[in-house]
Amino acid sequence: MPNRSPLLPCLLRAGHQLQRLWWRVRRPRTFGVQVLLRHPDRSGRVLAVRHSYADPERWSLPGGGYRPRRESAQDAARREVREELGLEVTGTLAVLTTRTVTTSGKRDTVTVLTGTAASADAHLSYELREARWVRPDLTDLAGEPTSQWLRMALDRLRAVRGRQRTPGPQRADPRPHGAARRGRPPPRAHRGPQPAPARHGHHGARRRGSCA
Incomplete structure (x- = not known):
C-alpha cells in the first residue's frame, strides 16, 4: 500500500524540521495518540506504517x-485512523499504556490504544509513505528498523492477552484431602465430653405436699 507522491513528502519533512526547532524554543506540552490497529479477520496481524516526514525508513504506528479539551484520546485515535488510512475502527478502543516523553524540547504525553479495523483495505493519506499488515512477532519486517512505540504496543497487547487467559484463584476445599477425593462429607467438629444431666437425690428436693 505505497504512497507515491514525491513533492509532498519533501515539503512535509521540511515543515517537520521547522516545527522541531520551534519546539526547542517554546518547550511546549503536547498530547498524542498511537494506534495498534488489528486486522479484521482476527488473524493477529497488525498494521505497521511508514510516515512521509518523521523517520520515514522506520516502521511505526x-x-x-x-x-x-476538544476530544478524548479514543476520539482522537479514531480520527487519526480515518484521516491517515481511510479506515474505521469497530467496537471499543482499549488503552494499552500512556507514556510521557521529552523529544526535541517538547514534553509529549502519548496514549497507545488498540482496536480492530473495519476493513483491511487502507487508503493512505499524504502523511504516510507505506502501510503493511504484519505478524505480531514482526518477522515480516526482519532486518528493517521499527519504532519503540510499535514494539511497546505489541508487548503490552501480549501482556493483556496473557492476563485474560490466566484462570482466577480457586477456593480451597475445607475437607481433608482423602475425604474430598472420595466425596465424603467433612467430619464433624469434636466438641469434647458433655456434662452428665443432673440427678435429684432423696435429699436434694422436697416431695410435693410434704411439710417443712
Missing part, C-alpha cells in the same frame, strides 16, 4: 496529536 499511525497516530498524531490532539487537544484533550
Whole structure:
C-alpha cells in the first residue's frame, strides 16, 4: 500500500524540521495518540506504517496529536485512523499504556490504544509513505528498523492477552484431602465430653405436699 507522491513528502519533512526547532524554543506540552490497529479477520496481524516526514525508513504506528479539551484520546485515535488510512475502527478502543516523553524540547504525553479495523483495505493519506499488515512477532519486517512505540504496543497487547487467559484463584476445599477425593462429607467438629444431666437425690428436693 505505497504512497507515491514525491513533492509532498519533501515539503512535509521540511515543515517537520521547522516545527522541531520551534519546539526547542517554546518547550511546549503536547498530547498524542498511537494506534495498534488489528486486522479484521482476527488473524493477529497488525498494521505497521511508514510516515512521509518523521523517520520515514522506520516502521511505526499511525497516530498524531490532539487537544484533550476538544476530544478524548479514543476520539482522537479514531480520527487519526480515518484521516491517515481511510479506515474505521469497530467496537471499543482499549488503552494499552500512556507514556510521557521529552523529544526535541517538547514534553509529549502519548496514549497507545488498540482496536480492530473495519476493513483491511487502507487508503493512505499524504502523511504516510507505506502501510503493511504484519505478524505480531514482526518477522515480516526482519532486518528493517521499527519504532519503540510499535514494539511497546505489541508487548503490552501480549501482556493483556496473557492476563485474560490466566484462570482466577480457586477456593480451597475445607475437607481433608482423602475425604474430598472420595466425596465424603467433612467430619464433624469434636466438641469434647458433655456434662452428665443432673440427678435429684432423696435429699436434694422436697416431695410435693410434704411439710417443712
